[in-house]
Amino acid sequence: MATVAAASLSFPVINMEKLETEERGAAMEVIRDACENWGFFELLNHGISHELMDEVERVSKAHYKNIREDKFKEFAARTLEAGEKGADVKDVDWESTFFVRHLPASNLADLPDLDDRYRQVMREFASEIEKLAERVLDLMCENLGLEKGYLKQAFAGSQGAPTFGTKVSSYPPCPRPDLVDGLRAHTDAGGVILLFQDDQVSGLQLLKDGAWVDVPPMRHAIVINIGDQLEVITNGRYKSVMHRVLTRPNGNRMSIASFYNPGADAVIFPAPALVGDVAAEEKEGEEGVAVYPRFVFEDYMNLYVQHKFEAKEPRFEAMKSDAAPIATA
Numbered sequence: 088m089a090t091v092a093a094a095s096l097s098f099p100v101i102n103m104e105k106l107e108t109e110e111r112g113a114a115m116e117v118i119r120d121a122c123e124n125w126g127f128f129e130l131l132n133h134g135i136s137h138e139l140m141d142e143v144e145r146v147s148k149a150h151y152k153n154i155r156e157d158k159f160k161e162f163a164a165r166t167l168e169a170g171e172k173g174a175d176v177k178d179v180d181w182e183s184t185f186f187v188r189h190l191p192a193s194n195l196a197d198l199p200d201l202d203d204r205y206r207q208v209m210r211e212f213a214s215e216i217e218k219l220a221e222r223v224l225d226l227m228c229e230n231l232g233l234e235k236g237y238l239k240q241a242f243a244g245s246q247g248a249p250t251f252g253t254k255v256s257s258y259p260p261c262p263r264p265d266l267v268d269g270l271r272a273h274t275d276a277g278g279v280i281l282l283f284q285d286d287q288v289s290g291l292q293l294l295k296d297g298a299w300v301d302v303p304p305m306r307h308a309i310v311i312n313i314g315d316q317l318e319v320i321t322n323g324r325y326k327s328v329m330h331r332v333l334t335r336p337n338g339n340r341m342s343i344a345s346f347y348n349p350g351a352d353a354v355i356f357p358a359p360a361l362v363g364d365v366a367a368e369e370k371e372g373e374e375g376v377a378v379y380p381r382f383v384f385e386d387y388m389n390l391y392v393q394h395k396f397e398a399k400e401p402r403f404e405a406m407k408s409d410a411a412p413i414a415t416a
Contacts, residue, residue, distance in 0.1 A: 098303055099128040106226075119230045126328030127293050127312045129305060130223075135215045137307050140283060143212050146205045147341055151183060151257045154200045159183040159259060170266040178396075181267045181334045183257045189213045190251035191350065209253070213345065216281050216309075217251060220347035223279055223311055231321060233360060241320055241358070242278055244350020244384070249278070256342040258290055261334035269332030269340070274399045275314040276391040277348030282310040288338035294329040302330075315387070315399055316349055319379040322357035327399060349384040356381035382406040 099121035105114040121128035163181070170176040187209060188194045195206050224238040242249040258269040269290055284291060284304060291302040291310075302310060315327045332342070349355060357377040380403060390402055 098300070099125055100131060100305070100308075101128060102131045103134070104132040115226070115230060118226055122227060122230065122313060122325045125293070125295060126326050127302060127310065127330070129303070130219075130309045130311060131305070131307070133219055133309050134222075135212075135219065135309070139208075139212060139215065140307055142208050143283065143343065144285075144341060146208050147255055147343060148257075148339075150201070150205055150255075151339070151341075155183045155185075155257065156259075159257070163259070163261075166267060167263060170263065176267050178271070179267055180271060181258060181261050181269045182332070183259065184254055186252055186254050187213070188252040189217070190248050191246050212343075213251075213253060216253075216345045217347070219309065220251075220279055220281055220345070223281070224347075227279075227317075227325070231324065231358075231361060233358060237358065238278075238317075238320065241355070242316075242347070242349040242353055244353040246350055248350060250348040250350055250384075251346065252348075253343060253345045256344070258288075258332055258334065258340040258342065260337050260339060262336060264334040264336060267334060269334045271396045272329045272331040273396050274327040274329055275312060275346070276316070276388055276395070277314040277346045278316045279347050280312045280314055281345045281347065282312070283341075283343040283345075284308075284310060285338075285341040288335060288340035290333045290335055290340050291342075292331055292333060299331070314346075314348070315391075315402070316355050316384065318399075319355050319403070320358055320361075322361045323378050324361060351383075351385040351388075353384045354381065355384050355387070379403055380407040 099117050101114050101117050101121075103114075105111065118128060166176055166179055166181070185198070187198065193210075195201070195210060201209075221239055225235050227233075228235055228237050239249075256270075261267065261269075272294070282291075284302075286304040286306040286308075289301060289304050292299040293302060293312075294300075312330065313325050313327045317325050318327045332340070357379050362377050387402070387406060390405060394402060
């Protein structure tokens, strides 16, 4: 597939300050188009302080350098040796990563190798990201014509809270970018993803109209992308899209991706208010139908972990029947 770096020039970017001005309508239109046609957009002036973001970046990069770098170098040496001897390493991701769970219960205090300052900064950052996620969901509700709070409520399981966590990743320089990707192409399983990415080292790309498009690094921006669950709830109006991370010969790319997902036992299904709208566009003359199945989020996740790097459509199809496994080629 082609790569269209120039297309990133038109990548949807929203200055959230405009939502409080007479330019609100135009900004909301950019969000609508991004959700329906890109699956990604970038937020500026989103309310998270630059000072906090700078501190998150500082402690995250220091943690990799001091704690994780040596271990990654061992993995890198083994991977490169295997690849250069002819082994297929395309099922390997060139990344160093760890996960922090925030909701329904935090594991931040239990993670090894994190100093008190890192825990404090990550706790504060997670609180800000959670608030931003809920604001973004309400902007989506407004664009979709749904009642304010509908999407947040749709994500609430029996505990009344989402599943919320952060993946902290480093993508170190790779001397053989032709051998291995930073992260293989996939869609995200969950709800809405909020990414604080390195503004100096690129690598994140999304698939649009058959071409790979760069997600441009921007200082103090938060990248938003649509997960599979939002595609289901919107009955296909919003789309989760394939994306990947390329390796680079120079630079260590930081990626802090926070996932605001449904609770484990949340029942996910197309919003009734949106079923007729999508069907009317695609099946004129027929009554509205739900294009996507109804399922429990945890069941979908159990399937996703086995088929993450495959197309999403067979996953949706498999959820229509408990007895329908995904066919693999």
